[in-house]
Amino acid sequence: xxxxxxxxxxxxxxxxxxxxxxxxxxxxxxxxxxxxxxxxxxxxxxxxxxxxxxxxxxxxxxxxxxxxxxxxxxxxxxxxxxxxxxxxxxxxxxxxxxxxxxxxxxxxxxxxxxxxxxxxxxxxxxxxxxxxxxxxxxxxxxxxxxxxxxxxxxxxxxxxxxxxxxx
Amino acid sequence: xxxxxxxxxxxxxxxxxxxxxxxxxxxxxxxxxxxxxxxxxxxxxxxxxxxxxxxxxxxxxxxxxxxxxxxxxxxxxxxxxxxxxxxxxxxxxxxxxxxxxxxxxxxxxxxxxxxxxxxxxxxxxxxxxxxxxxxxxxxxxxxxxxxxxxxxxxxxxxxxxxxxxxxxxxxxxxxxxxxxxxxxxxxxxxxxxxxxxxxxxxxxxxxxxxxxxxxxxxxxxxxxxxxxxxxxxxxxxxxxxxxxxxxxxxxxxxxxxxxxxxxxxxxxxxxxxxxxxxxxxxxxxxxxxxxxxxxxxxxxxxxxxxxxxxxxxxxxxxxxxxxxxxxxxxxxxxxxxxxxxxxxxxxxxxxxxxxxxxxxxxxxxxxxxxxxxxxxxxxxxxxxxxxxxxxxxxxxxxxxxxxxxxxxxxxxxxxxxxxxxxxxxxxxxxxxxxxxxxxxxxxxxxxxxxxxxxxxxxxxxxxxxxxxxxxxxxxxxxxxxxxxxxxxxxxxxxxxxxxxxxxxxxxxxxxxxxxxxxxxxxxxxxxxxxxx
Numbered sequence: 281x282x283x284x285x286x287x288x289x290x291x292x293x294x295x296x297x298x299x300x301x302x303x304x305x306x307x308x309x310x311x312x313x314x315x316x317x318x319x320x321x322x323x324x325x326x327x328x329x330x331x332x333x334x335x336x337x338x339x340x341x342x343x344x345x346x347x348x349x350x351x352x353x354x355x356x357x358x359x360x361x362x363x364x365x366x367x368x369x370x371x372x373x374x375x376x377x378x379x380x381x382x383x384x385x386x387x388x389x390x391x392x393x394x395x396x397x398x399x400x401x402x403x404x405x406x407x408x409x410x411x412x413x414x415x416x417x418x419x420x421x422x423x424x425x426x427x428x429x430x431x432x433x434x435x436x437x438x439x440x441x442x443x444x445x446x447x
Numbered sequence: 448x449x450x451x452x453x454x455x456x457x458x459x460x461x462x463x464x465x466x467x468x469x470x471x472x473x474x475x476x477x478x479x480x481x482x483x484x485x486x487x488x489x490x491x492x493x494x495x496x497x498x499x500x501x502x503x504x505x506x507x508x509x510x511x512x513x514x515x516x517x518x519x520x521x522x523x524x525x526x527x528x529x530x531x532x533x534x535x536x537x538x539x540x541x542x543x544x545x546x547x548x549x550x551x552x553x554x555x556x557x558x559x560x561x562x563x564x565x566x567x568x569x570x571x572x573x574x575x576x577x578x579x580x581x582x583x584x585x586x587x588x589x590x591x592x593x594x595x596x597x598x599x600x601x602x603x604x605x606x607x608x609x610x611x612x613x614x615x616x617x618x619x620x621x622x623x624x625x626x627x628x629x630x631x632x633x634x635x636x637x638x639x640x641x642x643x644x645x646x647x648x649x650x651x652x653x654x655x656x657x658x659x660x661x662x663x664x665x666x667x668x669x670x671x672x673x674x675x676x677x678x679x680x681x682x683x684x685x686x687x688x689x690x691x692x693x694x695x696x697x698x699x700x701x702x703x704x705x706x707x708x709x710x711x712x713x714x715x716x717x718x719x720x721x722x723x724x725x726x727x728x729x730x731x732x733x734x735x736x737x738x739x740x741x742x743x744x745x746x747x748x749x750x751x752x753x754x755x756x757x758x759x760x761x762x763x764x765x766x767x768x769x770x771x772x773x774x775x776x777x778x779x780x781x782x783x784x785x786x787x788x789x790x791x792x793x794x795x796x797x798x799x800x801x802x803x804x805x806x807x808x809x810x811x812x813x814x815x816x817x818x819x820x821x822x823x824x825x826x827x828x829x830x831x832x833x834x835x836x837x838x839x840x841x842x843x844x845x846x847x848x849x850x851x852x853x854x855x856x857x858x859x860x861x862x863x864x865x866x867x868x869x870x871x872x873x874x875x876x877x878x879x880x881x882x883x884x885x886x887x888x889x890x891x892x893x894x895x896x897x898x899x900x901x902x903x904x905x906x907x908x909x910x911x912x913x914x915x916x917x918x919x920x921x922x923x924x925x926x927x928x929x930x931x932x933x934x935x936x937x938x939x940x941x942x943x944x945x946x947x948x949x950x951x952x953x954x955x956x957x958x959x960x961x962x963x964x965x966x967x968x969x970x971x972x973x974x975x976x977x978x979x
Contacts, residue, residue, distance in 0.1 A: 287665075289470055294477070295669045301537045302530075302673045306682075306695030310705055312592070319690040321616060325609045381608055392602060392610040432690040434616045447617055 313396045318427035320395045320404075322374060324437035327388035328360040328410035362389035363409040365417075366435070369402045399429045406435055406444050419443045449732055456552035461887075461929045468889050473925075475662050479889030481546035483655040486644070487663055488542060491535040491670070493637065495528045503584070505630045507623045510586045511684050518680060530674030533697075536578055538670075540699040543567075543574060551729070553890060558737055559650075559760055559784050561730035566647040568726050573640040578700040580633040584626075589694045591615065591685035596704045603712035618687050650784065652761045653895065738859075739814040740785035743778045745769070747797045748810035750776035753909060754791035757862070759894040760784050763791060763811075778811055788893040789813050789863030793903070796910050799867040800825070816859065824856045825868065829877035836945040838938065839878035841868075845892040847926030847934035848884025860896035861885040866903050866912035873920055880920045880945035882938055887927040897925060919948060 313319065334355040342350050359380040366374040374393055381387035407420040419437070421444040427433055436445040460478070468476050477484060502525050504513035517525035547567060550556050556564035582593045598612035614621050648654035657663070682695055696704065707715050740762070741754075755763040755778060762784035765776040778791075791811045792798050798809040800822040807819040829839055832854040840855040841864050842848030849857060858864060861883050872878050883900060891897040902908030904921060912918070922941040926934045 286470070287661075290475065291665050291669065293467075293470065294665050295672060298534065298538065298666075298669045298673045299676070301541060301699070302534050302677045304698045305533060305537050305679070306589075306697060308696075310694055310696040312692045312694075312705075312708060313690070317692065319692075323610060323613055323616060325613070387608055390608075390610055392599070392612050394599075430689050430692050432616075432688055436616065 316399050316429045317396050318399050318429060318431040318433060320368065320373075320397060320427070320433045320435065321393070322364075322366050322395070322406070322435045323392040324435075325388050325390045326362055326408075326410065326437055326439060328362045328380065329412065330356055331358045331360055332356045358385040359387070359389070360410065360412070364391065365405075365407045366393075367403075367405040368395065368397065369404075397427060399427050399431070401426050404435070404446070408437065408444075421446070449729070453552055453554060456548060458929065460549055460552045460890075461927050464887065464889065465927075465930070468887065471662075473888035475659055476889040477662065478545070478549065480655065480658045480662060481542050481549060482648075483658040484662075484666070485539055485542040485546060486656045487658050487666065488535045488539040489637075489641065489644070491667075492532055492539060493641075495532040495535065496637075498528045499525065499532055505623070505627055507586070507621060507626045510584060510626060511681065514585050514587075514681055518678070522678065526678055527671065527674045530677075530679040531670055532581075533679035534670060534673060536581070537697065537699040539574065540578070543571065547571075553892065554735075555892075557730045557735035559762070559786050562650050563647055564730050565727060566643060568723060569643050570640065570647060571726075572723075573636055573643060575700060577633065577637045577640060578697075580629050580636065582697065582700065583629050584633060585681050586626075586685050587681035587683055588685060588691045589682045589696070591687070592691035592694045593701065593704070594685075595691070596707055600707060600712050600715065603716060615687060621687070650761055651894075652759050738787035738816070740782040740787055741780050741789075741791050741811050741813055743780060743811050744808055745772065745777055747808050748774075748777050748795075749797075750774040750778065751796060752776065752778070753794040753796065754778050754811050757790050757794040757895070757899055759788070759790065759896075760786055762786070780811070786893070787813050787815065788860040788896065789816065789858060790860055790893060790896055790899060792818055793860075793862045793865045793899070794910065795865070798865040798910075800865075800871040801867065813859075813863075816863075818865075821856065821858070821863075821868070822871070825872060826877065828854050828856050829872070832878060836879035836942060836949060837877075838880050838882055838942055838945065839872055840882040840884055840938070842882075842884040843886060843892070843896065845928060846884055846886040846924075847928060847930040848882070848924065849928060850931050851884070851934065851938070854878070860893040862893070862896040862899040862903075864900070866910055866916070869904070869921055870913050870916045873916055879949060880922065880941060882922045882924060882941060884924045884926070884934060886925065887930070888925040890927060920945060 334353045337352060337354055342352070345351070361377045361379050363377045364374070365372070373395055376391065378389035378391055379385070380389050402425055403422065404425050405420070405422040407417040409417050411418055423446060425433065425446065434445075434447050436447065437443065438445060464476070464478050467478050471477065473479065499517065502513060502517040502521070504510055514529075518529055519526070550560075550564065579593060579597060583590050583597075595612060595615050598610070598615060601607065602610045602612055614625060648656065658666070685691070703715055703719070706718070710718070749772075750765060750768065752765050755765050762781050763778050764781070766779045768774055768777050770777070792809060792813060795810045798812075798818050800807065800818065802808075807817075807822055809818045812818055825839065829837070832839065838854055840848055840851050841858060841861060842851060842855050843858050843861045848855065864883065869881050869883075872881050883904070885897050885900065886892050888897055899908060901923065903910060904912050904918070904923065906912050906914070922937070922944075924934055924937045924941075926937075
């Protein structure tokens with residue numbers, strides 16, 4: 281084989297290899313959800329009430345404390361879990377009791393959940409309980425929404441002043 | 448199980464490598480230059496990245512526009528550079544993955560090679576982090592997809608207080624500061640990657656960090672051609688109100704991302720953790736059984752440093768003399784780095800089988816496979832060879848000649864045979880010809896064994912083959928363990944050649960020549976050498 285011919289062969293192999301790599305750099309196309317699907321995201325970060333109410337210490341209890349650590353009230357550090365429900369189209373989409381974050385359980389509860397749904401109209405209801413109550417909810421919102429294909433619909437939460445936000 | 452996977456993979460590599468070796472030759476064979484090509488592509492990525500940074504706007508609002516501007520308006524330089532940056536990054540992944548598989552297939556990861564293998568693991572992680580943060584910066588639909596999926600993956604880990612993915616739920620939640628962090632990571636992580644790449648080759652003697660110029664030139668031209676043919680483009684501005692459900696995925700950097708949808712995030716982390724753990728433990732599954740390391744005999748060592756020079760594993764260093772002999776240095780073997788390949792024995796000028804001392808000793812020797820044993824085995828093998836012409840085969844344990852039976856002396860590496868051993872065989876009339884049989888040329892098990900043997904036999908490296916030795920009576924055959932038929936064919940051809948050579952002694956006008964040629968990658972003879 282002549283040197284020129286051999287070099288041509290080598291170059292062709294290299295070009296073919298590089299071209300294959302370039303082709304695979306953005307092909308085949310990846311589709312995350314079926315066509316005509318929208319995505320609903322339920323996400324928020326919210327701290328519930330503390331596990332128990334602050335308690336006034338008795339004079340005896342205060343006296344037992346070291347001088348530099350004396351205080352009037354004892355407030356437990358840990359927070360309650362946040363209970364949340366999400367119904368989409370009159371069906372239960374999500375129910376969870378979200379534990380507080382942090383090693384001592386004193387951080388806010390957090391959630392990030394995605395739901396892929398066919399585009400269309402839905403009744404959406406979201407409810408949250410973050411206090412000591414055992415029944416009923418502290419925050420709730422119900423609305424009819426229209427999801428377009430590929431739309432990203434976010435259900436967020438702000439305690440002040442709005443409550444649940446749909447966007 | 449691992450041994451079976453290794454055998455299958457090795458068979459696959461053998462099938463691919465031989466045609467590559469025939470086309471490119473051993474010196475240019477890309478499969479033998481994977482590490483060097485990896486470094487080469489890293490530098491292309493680094494230079495093109497610096498160039499692109501001149502045009503890039505790091506603000507969240509302007510990032511996409513600046514990338515579009517450089518891609519469309521300045522396509523002839525900045526656009527091409529963007530394609531260089533993208534495709535060289537992809538090629539870097541290809542090089543690293545094939546390099547990893549090849550080192551596994553050829554069992555180049557156990558024993559003292561554990562260090563390079565293990566340091567390859569953070570290279571993979573850092574490479575992927577570099578690539579993923581790079582895709583983020585373009586801030587197109589793909590970047591949006593990468594951002595959300597990466598954030599969701601990270602959020603699965605109980606590390607972050609607030610889900611990172613919340614940054615991408617609406618336009619107001621994402622700030623330029625977050626983007627600046629990404630830019631910082633895309634610069635800092637590759638720098639750290641380069642540092643680990645340096646650590647990766649620390650224990651390798653003469654590491655190949657630059658590919659041959661011809662291969663580098665062809666790669667550059669090919670990269671330019673591919674960049675013009677299929678330029679790297681953005682996939683439309685990221686829109687946080689629209690889910691990036693359909694994207695042109697880079698399957699080299701993002702193959703795990705679709706799996707988050709199929710398997711779930713926990714399973715993906717499990718897979719990545721199991722993969723990393725498996726890679727990390729592989730050098731000891733099972734550990735390589737090691738022969739006793741080389742030992743220095745100071746009575747025969749003059750501190751010439753040839754052994755240290757030739758050792759492929761940096762296992763020998765020269766230290767100040769300790770025995771009062773009038774030489775400044777002596778060789779010292781680091782047993783934890785020595786693989787007992789015997790290349791140092793072949794390099795030692797005192798390794799000469801002609802010595803008449805009661806027990807043949809040399810300056811550096813293998814306790815389990817000493818030079819004395821080698822000489823005895825050569826004499827014994829020569830005594831068994833009966834049919835004329837008598838051939839003696841010096842075969843390495845890893846090549847096609849290892850399975851050859853008659854008249855064969857096995858060696859851990861062909862470079863363990865000092866040139867004086869060939870002189871000994873031919874001048875003592877122990878054989879009419881000597882076959883030196885090693886691994887395939889571009890896959891030398893001990894990295895430098897073939898190169899050193901070739902250079903010594905062609906009188907270009909110390910210790911030289913003496914001029915009185917007829918070079919035409921030495922054949923070098925480089926075949927893989929699977930190419931036993933090719934090996935036998937070439938031995939047969941050399942037998943015919945030696946036979947004709949003996950016949951022409953009486954008729955000097957007719958000089959026989961070997962049919963084998965460098966073009967076919969077959970045996971080189973006489974005086975031919977790899978890459979010559």
